Amino acid sequence: MYTIQDVCGRTGLSAHTLRYYEKEGLLTHVERTRGGFRQYSDDDLERLGLICCLKNTGMPLQEIARFVALTEEGEQTLPERVEMLRRHRENVIARMAEMQRYLDKVTWKLDFFSGKLRAYEEKQAVGEPCTK
Amino acid sequence: MYTIQDVCGRTGLSAHTLRYYEKEGLLTHVERTRGGFRQYSDDDLERLGLICCLKNTGMPLQEIARFVALTEEGEQTLPERVEMLRRHRENVIARMAEMQRYLDKVTWKLDFFSGKLRAYEEKQAVGEPCTK
DNA sequence: CCTTGACTTAGAGTGAACTTTAAGGCTTAT
DNA sequence: ATAAGCCTTAAAGTTCACTCTAAGTCAAGG
Numbered sequence: 001m002y003t004i005q006d007v008c009g010r011t012g013l014s015a016h017t018l019r020y021y022e023k024e025g026l027l028t029h030v031e032r033t034r035g036g037f038r039q040y041s042d043d044d045l046e047r048l049g050l051i052c053c054l055k056n057t058g059m060p061l062q063e064i065a066r067f068v069a070l071t072e073e074g075e076q077t078l079p080e081r082v083e084m085l086r087r088h089r090e091n092v093i094a095r096m097a098e099m100q101r102y103l104d105k106v107t108w109k110l111d112f113f114s115g116k117l118r119a120y121e122e123k124q125a126v127g128e129p130c131t132k
Numbered sequence: 133m134y135t136i137q138d139v140c141g142r143t144g145l146s147a148h149t150l151r152y153y154e155k156e157g158l159l160t161h162v163e164r165t166r167g168g169f170r171q172y173s174d175d176d177l178e179r180l181g182l183i184c185c186l187k188n189t190g191m192p193l194q195e196i197a198r199f200v201a202l203t204e205e206g207e208q209t210l211p212e213r214v215e216m217l218r219r220h221r222e223n224v225i226a227r228m229a230e231m232q233r234y235l236d237k238v239t240w241k242l243d244f245f246s247g248k249l250r251a252y253e254e255k256q257a258v259g260e261p262c263t264k
Numbered sequence: 265c266c267t268t269g270a271c272t273t274a275g276a277g278t279g280a281a282c283t284t285t286a287a288g289g290c291t292t293a294t
Numbered sequence: 295a296t297a298a299g300c301c302t303t304a305a306a307g308t309t310c311a312c313t314c315t316a317a318g319t320c321a322a323g324g
Contacts, residue, residue: 003270003271004270004271005270014312014313015270015271016312016313016314017311019272019273020311020312020313024311033320035271035272035319035320035321036271036272036319036320037270037271037272037321038271038272049237050237050241053234053237053238053241054238056230056231056234057231057234057235057238060310060311061310061311061312062310075248075252078245078248078249078252079249081245082242082246082249085238085242085245086242088238089238089239089242092231092235093235096228096231096232098188099188099189099224099228099231100228102185102188102189103189103221103224103225103228105181105182105185106186106189106217106220106221106224107221109182109185109217110214110217110221113210113213113214114214116207116210117210117211117214120207120210135300135301136300136301137300146282146283147301148282148283148284149281149282149283151302151303152281152282152283155303156281165290167289167290167291167301167302168289168290168301168302169290169300169301169302170301187281192280192281193280193282194280265324266323266324267322267323267324268322268323268324269320269321269322270319270320270322271318271319271320271321272317272318272319272320273316273317273318273319274315274316274317275314275315275316276313276314276315276316277313277314277315278311278312278313278314279310279311279312279313280309280310280311281308281309281310282307282308282309283307283308283309284305284306284307284308285304285305285306286303286304286305286306287302287303287304288301288302288303289300289301289302289303290300290301290302291298291299291300292297292298292299292300293296293297293298293299294296294297294298
């Protein structure tokens, strides 16, 4: 069992964010002490791992909440859940390919500006030779 | 020369967004007709191309505006501009690598759920054989 | 025992990037 | 010449994903 601070340490999420995720239906049914403090289990950490994976690949929190809700409805939602993951995976792959294309353009621009910079530095060197 | 609508068609940005970008210092000094209508040049489209590249690889609009402002200050800002692009490029590469790791996890989870789904479907098939 | 500090909730505030609204001006086709 | 449908600005509203505040509860150390 882990305190909210333990989970913060392991995930890099703030306590505020963990409570927020719970309120939004992402990480549901976290156990409490009699005092009402959250007590996270290994299973909670496992679930949080998937949530972060989905979030960090750009799935909106609402959609993650939908996935979690389906999970709680039981096996009969497996087809929909698999379809969600499959579609999400395709989206991520497409976005990464797009990103790569944009990155290539940035690289090209960078090379272009680097060339201009070298030319500029040479000009400066000629204009001010051996001043030091 | 292009009207704002022409540019919308070419970039997929809305007229609202183009005006917003101008106000925020991203695409500056766009020509106007006497009536005050924007008239975009090929150079404007070129500049907009770089802006979209940077935006679509996750550079905040503020930072793009900073880059544009430096460009307008002239050659002496070349070192800073090259440094900005270089750092941005490194960030994008790092984010893409991270994304790939998360994607691998999603793929793994998807395979896991697909397995569960097949098992579930078989169970259903056995429970309800040849009902059609 | 009492203070310090971590925990609780509900709800307001933040920042990024738009997006829409309001109120009105120009251009083009008929 | 007049209506449709562009265009203008300033400013308010929206969505997302937090992030912070206020007001109060709980637990462990000195």
